[in-house]
Amino acid sequence: MEEEASVAPSSSLPPAEAPAEEAQVTTEQGSTNIIEALDDDCLITSPILKAVPGPDLSSTLLLLGSKYNALLKTHQALRSDREVLRKKCAEVCTPRYEILKKKYTDEREERKRLYNEIIELKGNIRVFCRCRPLSSEEIAKGYSCVVDFDPAQDMELQITCSDSSKKQFKFDHVFGPKDDQDAVFAETLPIVKSVLDGYNVCIFAYGQTGAGKTFTMEGTPENRGVNYRTLEELFRISDQRSSTTRYEFYFSMLEVYNEKIRDLLAGTSDQLLKRLDIKQAADGTQDVPGLVEAQVSSIDEVWEILKNGGRNRSVGSTSANELSSRSHSLVRVTIRSENFVDGQKNRSKLWLVDLAGSERVGKVEVEGERLRESQFINKSLSALGDVISSLASKHPHIPYRNSKLTHLLQSSLGGDCKTLMFAQISPSSADLGETVCSLNFASRVRGIENGPVRKLTDPSESFKLKQMAEKLLQEEKEIAKLNESLQLMHLKYASRENVYKALQEKIRDAEQSCRSYQQKVRDLENQLADEKKANKDTAKFSKPPLAPMKQRPALRRINNMLPPPGPQTVKITNSMADKENDLIANRTSGRDLVKPLNKARRISLATSIRNVPMQNKRASIAVVQDVAERSQALPGVRQWNHITGTTQLRHRRSSLSTFMSLTATPLEAASPEIKGKFSAFASNSKHKTPPLVQALWKSRIPGIASPRKRLRLMSSPATSKNLNAAQSSANKLCFSVQKRVIVGSPAPTRPAMNPGSMIYNQLLRDKDLIGRFGTAQRVLCKNRRQSVI
Numbered sequence: 001m002e003e004e005a006s007v008a009p010s011s012s013l014p015p016a017e018a019p020a021e022e023a024q025v026t027t028e029q030g031s032t033n034i035i036e037a038l039d040d041d042c043l044i045t046s047p048i049l050k051a052v053p054g055p056d057l058s059s060t061l062l063l064l065g066s067k068y069n070a071l072l073k074t075h076q077a078l079r080s081d082r083e084v085l086r087k088k089c090a091e092v093c094t095p096r097y098e099i100l101k102k103k104y105t106d107e108r109e110e111r112k113r114l115y116n117e118i119i120e121l122k123g124n125i126r127v128f129c130r131c132r133p134l135s136s137e138e139i140a141k142g143y144s145c146v147v148d149f150d151p152a153q154d155m156e157l158q159i160t161c162s163d164s165s166k167k168q169f170k171f172d173h174v175f176g177p178k179d180d181q182d183a184v185f186a187e188t189l190p191i192v193k194s195v196l197d198g199y200n201v202c203i204f205a206y207g208q209t210g211a212g213k214t215f216t217m218e219g220t221p222e223n224r225g226v227n228y229r230t231l232e233e234l235f236r237i238s239d240q241r242s243s244t245t246r247y248e249f250y251f252s253m254l255e256v257y258n259e260k261i262r263d264l265l266a267g268t269s270d271q272l273l274k275r276l277d278i279k280q281a282a283d284g285t286q287d288v289p290g291l292v293e294a295q296v297s298s299i300d301e302v303w304e305i306l307k308n309g310g311r312n313r314s315v316g317s318t319s320a321n322e323l324s325s326r327s328h329s330l331v332r333v334t335i336r337s338e339n340f341v342d343g344q345k346n347r348s349k350l351w352l353v354d355l356a357g358s359e360r361v362g363k364v365e366v367e368g369e370r371l372r373e374s375q376f377i378n379k380s381l382s383a384l385g386d387v388i389s390s391l392a393s394k395h396p397h398i399p400y401r402n403s404k405l406t407h408l409l410q411s412s413l414g415g416d417c418k419t420l421m422f423a424q425i426s427p428s429s430a431d432l433g434e435t436v437c438s439l440n441f442a443s444r445v446r447g448i449e450n451g452p453v454r455k456l457t458d459p460s461e462s463f464k465l466k467q468m469a470e471k472l473l474q475e476e477k478e479i480a481k482l483n484e485s486l487q488l489m490h491l492k493y494a495s496r497e498n499v500y501k502a503l504q505e506k507i508r509d510a511e512q513s514c515r516s517y518q519q520k521v522r523d524l525e526n527q528l529a530d531e532k533k534a535n536k537d538t539a540k541f542s543k544p545p546l547a548p549m550k551q552r553p554a555l556r557r558i559n560n561m562l563p564p565p566g567p568q569t570v571k572i573t574n575s576m577a578d579k580e581n582d583l584i585a586n587r588t589s590g591r592d593l594v595k596p597l598n599k600a601r602r603i604s605l606a607t608s609i610r611n612v613p614m615q616n617k618r619a620s621i622a623v624v625q626d627v628a629e630r631s632q633a634l635p636g637v638r639q640w641n642h643i644t645g646t647t648q649l650r651h652r653r654s655s656l657s658t659f660m661s662l663t664a665t666p667l668e669a670a671s672p673e674i675k676g677k678f679s680a681f682a683s684n685s686k687h688k689t690p691p692l693v694q695a696l697w698k699s700r701i702p703g704i705a706s707p708r709k710r711l712r713l714m715s716s717p718a719t720s721k722n723l724n725a726a727q728s729s730a731n732k733l734c735f736s737v738q739k740r741v742i743v744g745s746p747a748p749t750r751p752a753m754n755p756g757s758m759i760y761n762q763l764l765r766d767k768d769l770i771g772r773f774g775t776a777q778r779v780l781c782k783n784r785r786q787s788v789i
């Protein structure tokens with residue numbers, strides 16, 4: 001009987017599953033939309049989620065569940081996209097890439113071979129002759145030009161000797177006074193390019209003092225020399241090949257002065273004076289340990305270094321040149337390259353050498369230190385001549401170590417190294433002897449056949465060479481095309497890599513979000529479980545102390561539900577039981593019958609709406625008038641008095657759920673009929689309902705003398721008619737009082753009771769509901785029915 005089945009539906013949560021439609025839509029949107037959708041899924045950090053109140057947890061969980069499932073699907077879609085992309089790449093791109101790579105490697109090797117062949121056909125050691133113009137000083141002194149340049153023959157020159165005889169010299173190229181730096185470098189360029197193919201290259205200027213060696217090699221700011229232009233070209237080509245090859249340039253500058261090596265890039269004078277030696281490296285090349293190697297990446301850096309190094313150079317004044325170079329100046333550029341396509345690595349060296357003046361000691365009026373310098377200069381130049389002679393005669397021993405200069409240049413002279421010599425001459429008749437000596441030396445050098453050098457004497461050879469040149473041009477064009485397509489492939493590959501990385505990033509984010517959602521769902525579930533438990537505990541703690549069953553006959557009587565078999569045990573605390581018993585004892589002993597009831601401690605309202613069965617069983621039924629009727633009868637607002645325990649009703653101004661006040665009526669004040677009935681009932685009932693409680697009820701409806709009578713009236717159609725007539729504009733509420741009943745709303749400012757505060761508030765809400773419906777309701781809180789209104 002006291003356990004009613006009409007328990008309010010709890011907030012049990014359905015499993016967190018995404019709605020099927022949403023998941024379907026998300027899957028069909030494709031990866032792009034999915035990624036966009038992912039960006040919108042910011043629930044984890046959303047302040048909305050943080051502000052979710054407790055009762056909305058179930059809906060939040062549902063939302064999270066759907067988002068979580070959507071994310072899972074997104075994750076799967078991204079994974080499948082990635083797999084498709086990878087397969088596609090493997091199927092289409094990789095074979096094409098491999099073919100192109102092979103083609104490119106073959107072509108590159110072919111180009112190198114052909115190019116090198118052309119250089120070799122021209123000669124691995126090439127000699128250019130350059131003659132400077134007559135200086136104003138020489139003209140002023142009346143010196144004449146002894147060099148005859150035939151414009152039709154750019155490889156020959158004639159020297160008019162003092163006896164008017166003519167000497168003819170042939171070189172790979174002859175530059176006259178009118179040829180500028182551009183023309184010189186144009187012929188130098190092919191050899192310079194070889195260094196980027198991995199060949200060692202040595203370019204040096206030889207000649208007497210003041211013949212223009214420094215001018216050719218270094219030049220002036222207005223007329224840049226070979227050094228500057230060479231490095232500029234190297235940087236340009238390396239940039240051009242940057243998609244397939246990475247180049248690194250290391251710059252060193254040194255001089256050989258009096259057979260001592262000096263580092264021109266040394267920062268301090270101590271370092272400048274430091275003695276440097278030549279050592280053989282593990283790869284057989286010559287190296288100078290301790291030499292400064294500056295990595296350069298632009299021509300501006302190179303120019304700055306050149307200027308600084310030039311300041312440290314040993315110069316002195318001679319009768320031939322006011323700022324004569326008294327040492328051999330050497331610039332070494334080490335180039336390290338790595339090809340991205342086939343992984344081939346190269347290391348090559350480029351030497352740019354400005355030799356000291358080659359004048360004979362007797363001719364130049366020097367003495368002391370200058371004389372000593374000249375002796376060292378001539379010695380080293382003589383050693384250079386010996387090396388070249390040995391190379392020319394294919395002697396098994398090449399005397400590289402006879403001087404520091406030849407020792408340093410060992411790996412760049414001979415073999416498959418490319419050597420270019422500028423034979424600088426003066427046109428002045430005053431320098432005729434030195435000019436002839438220089439030309440003889442240059443001719444000797446030019447006679448060397450390094451490798452398969454062949455002279456261009458045979459016309460058929462010339463024809464072959466032309467054909468090869470044409471073929472080379474075509475090959476170069478082909479290579480350029482291949483390079484382009486290779487670059488395109490690289491770009492495509494890079495873009496796909498980017499997409500792949502982006503997808504991986506998204507997948508990582510999605511996985512992270514999934515984990516966050518899972519955690520959030522777990523937290524919310526835990527929170528919900530805690531709240532459920534708290535609610536259960538609260539309900540348990542908020543239960544008012546129940547009187548022993550034997551004192552509760554009224555509840556049995558008010559309902560038509562059968563009591564459960566067997567005795568009911570009610571667990572109450574000692575303090576509560578004592579309070580109840582004391583009160584009952586006082587009342588039954590008649591000592592305090594008129595004393596108002598204490599504050600109600602227990603009430604429950606049923607949320608299931610149903611009519612209370614009106615049977616002829618219970619007398620504790622009251623009819624409540626509506627607000628209009630009540631306000632007429634009771635002008636003042638009355639409420640439950642917690643202090644005195646007066647059973648009063650309070651009319652709520654804004655609610656329809658108004659109840660009529662019931663004035664506590666003492667048993668003595670009741671009519672004799674009621675008094676008699678209640679006394680009989682009390683004495684007969686084994687539950688011993690306190691007479692005070694029974695006496696509280698007094699009909700407010702005229703004509704209904706007693707509850708029992710009223711019940712009869714209400715049960716019968718005739719009585720109902722009468723009642724309707726009497727209360728046509730009013731809603732009626734039937735309520736029963738078990739022991740003490742709160743009817744109506746307690747004071748609004750009443751503080752929440754702990755731990756039963758939630759139940760208390762629930763009661764208030766339910767009472768409002770009852771007021772609106774205007775009918776009898778039964779309230780069950782969890783498993784325990786507390787009272788019936």
Ligand SMILES: Nc1ncnc2c1ncn2[C@@H]1O[C@H](COP(=O)(O)OP(=O)(O)OP(=O)(O)O)[C@@H](O)[C@H]1O
Binds near residue numbers: 214326
């Ligand atoms: N081709 C040229 N055109 C114009 N002027 C030149 C040319 N070659 C050299 N000169 C000038 O001749 C002078 C001497 O040149 P430079 O100093 O280069 O000679 P050098 O051979 O280096 O002498 P040293 O061996 O003593 O250093 C400079 O003033 C230079 O400007």
